[in-house]
Amino acid sequence: MSENNNKPKAAAQPPVVVLREEKSNFGRYMILLIPSLFGSVIVHIVLFGIFFLVMLPSALGEKKEEEAREVQNVNAEQVEEQKATFSTVDVDPAATEFDTDINYMVERIGEVSVPGSVNPNEAAGIVDGDKSAAPVNLPAPGGFGSKGQGGALEALTGPGNSMAVGEVGGYGPRGMPLQGTFYGRSGQTREYALREGGGTTASEAAVTRGLKWLVRQQMPDGRWMLNSPNLPDKDRGAEGSDVAATALGLLPFLAAGKTHKPAKGNEYDKVVDKALKFLMRSQDAKTGYFGGGMYAHGLASIAMCEAYGLSQDPVLRRPAQNCINLLINTQHENGGWRYAPAKTPQGDMSVAGWQIMALKSGQMAGLDVPSVAISRTKSFLEALCNKSDEGYSYVANGGSTARMTAVGLLCRQYMENWGPSHPRMIKAINAHVKPNGPERQDVYYYYYATQVMHHFGGEAWRDWNEKMREALIAKQDKNDKSAMFGSWPPQGDPWARSGGRLMITALNLLTLEVYYRYLPLYYRDAGYKMDDAVKKAL
Numbered sequence: 001m002s003e004n005n006n007k008p009k010a011a012a013q014p015p016v017v018v019l020r021e022e023k024s025n026f027g028r029y030m031i032l033l034i035p036s037l038f039g040s041v042i043v044h045i046v047l048f049g050i051f052f053l054v055m056l057p058s059a060l061g062e063k064k065e066e067e068a069r070e071v072q073n074v075n076a077e078q079v080e081e082q083k084a085t086f087s088t089v090d091v092d093p094a095a096t097e098f099d100t101d102i103n104y105m106v107e108r109i110g111e112v113s114v115p116g117s118v119n120p121n122e123a124a125g126i127v128d129g130d131k132s133a134a135p136v137n138l139p140a141p142g143g144f145g146s147k148g149q150g151g152a153l154e155a156l157t158g159p160g161n162s163m164a165v166g167e168v169g170g171y172g173p174r175g176m177p178l179q180g181t182f183y184g185r186s187g188q189t190r191e192y193a194l195r196e197g198g199g200t201t202a203s204e205a206a207v208t209r210g211l212k213w214l215v216r217q218q219m220p221d222g223r224w225m226l227n228s229p230n231l232p233d234k235d236r237g238a239e240g241s242d243v244a245a246t247a248l249g250l251l252p253f254l255a256a257g258k259t260h261k262p263a264k265g266n267e268y269d270k271v272v273d274k275a276l277k278f279l280m281r282s283q284d285a286k287t288g289y290f291g292g293g294m295y296a297h298g299l300a301s302i303a304m305c306e307a308y309g310l311s312q313d314p315v316l317r318r319p320a321q322n323c324i325n326l327l328i329n330t331q332h333e334n335g336g337w338r339y340a341p342a343k344t345p346q347g348d349m350s351v352a353g354w355q356i357m358a359l360k361s362g363q364m365a366g367l368d369v370p371s372v373a374i375s376r377t378k379s380f381l382e383a384l385c386n387k388s389d390e391g392y393s394y395v396a397n398g399g400s401t402a403r404m405t406a407v408g409l410l411c412r413q414y415m416e417n418w419g420p421s422h423p424r425m426i427k428a429i430n431a432h433v434k435p436n437g438p439e440r441q442d443v444y445y446y447y448y449a450t451q452v453m454h455h456f457g458g459e460a461w462r463d464w465n466e467k468m469r470e471a472l473i474a475k476q477d478k479n480d481k482s483a484m485f486g487s488w489p490p491q492g493d494p495w496a497r498s499g500g501r502l503m504i505t506a507l508n509l510l511t512l513e514v515y516y517r518y519l520p521l522y523y524r525d526a527g528y529k530m531d532d533a534v535k536k537a538l
Helices: 014-072 076-086 151-157 187-197 201-217 242-255 269-282 294-311 314-330 349-364 371-383 402-416 423-436 443-456 458-475 496-512 532-537
Strands: 391-393
Touching: 201 242, 201 458, 201 496, 242 269, 242 294, 242 496, 269 294, 269 314, 294 314, 294 349, 314 349, 349 371, 349 402, 371 402, 391 402, 391 423, 402 423, 402 443, 423 443, 443 458, 443 496, 458 496
Parallel strands: none
Antiparallel strands: none
């Protein structure tokens, strides 16, 4: 017992003491660090503020560019799905995407900026004209650079010159508007093109009446219908073609330079806006297909590309590029298209004509159109041309018809620069177009043949235009008490059953708008004498 009492007392456990000491030291350390931490925070806040002020403009610019690219570029997954759907192995639309919107004041390639370029070896504009007379090759607006339409002529004027060219509606150096572009649809250029091309006050009044009739026919959701309930039974076309009908209804407004953008003097902006929204709702976001067959898709593609080209609205760029991608992915290896969006069977001239013009509209709007697609269309046109009479057949090895010849010749003018001195063009017109003049009742033929003759020019165009213009004005319904006031009756036309009054009216309006819809591809003033500098530049 006493032995146990004499044992020394156990010392306090060190771990408890150590923990208390560490906690106490940590608190003291934190108190000592507070001034340093506070100072560090203040310094970082100041540095971040300076960085923010310096980088904010750049960041905003990058954000805008990113948003623009998001609107413009075709989604990579969609491109892959398109390729899988249509088994495309030769053309990748994603490989030709532009990253920016088209700007008419930047360097452009002439073949793209206008539908065809002037052949400097032709005496353009006058059939059988003086071949020794120098042609007029109009330069692009100042600022286009050496690759713009007109090329070397820019060395004489220089980019960014003070002449009126360079703005939409401007003129070339000799008072001529820029040929083959959208420029003819706006401002003073439209008035010039109308007057010089052969239009009249009466023809423009007919266009106005027709546009107002189209406004009355538009459905609340933006579509037009070939078999509209607003039409009497005898005037209705086929059912189930609302995409084609909407494109037909929309194109005359675009031809007159009317877009969905509100502007002074544009009373049709809401009409155009609703129609474009209907087409975009109808379009497959993955494939770009509008539906309704390739006739409908071609028409809708022309309308969408024109709307984008005229307005440069980035919202329209993706649907416009997507519809072009569909054309690339469904083009047959021989260069044509048929009724369905597939690469077989081989194409026909009628369906292909709309698709070829859609590709050209895409080029004019600054969209991506691979050169391989253009090359194939040229091969296709050659395959459907009968060398004996230079006429064109519906399918390869078929007989020539006036209607298909008109389609083929217009495509040749736009895709291969066949001018009015081209011997094959002259032979085809003499054999198939002149003998089937405006007296023939065929709105489809009128539409193509009038454009061909408009670009052909000379006395042949003046004769054609006078007869066609007066015939269309005379046939228009001018009874202002009638619901059909401003339209054209379909009876007697071979397309009455399929297109009805809407198609007949739309194509007749486009025929009367030919003067400014696409400016003539060729100009020549017989009395104009070029000086040595201009001759050398050409």
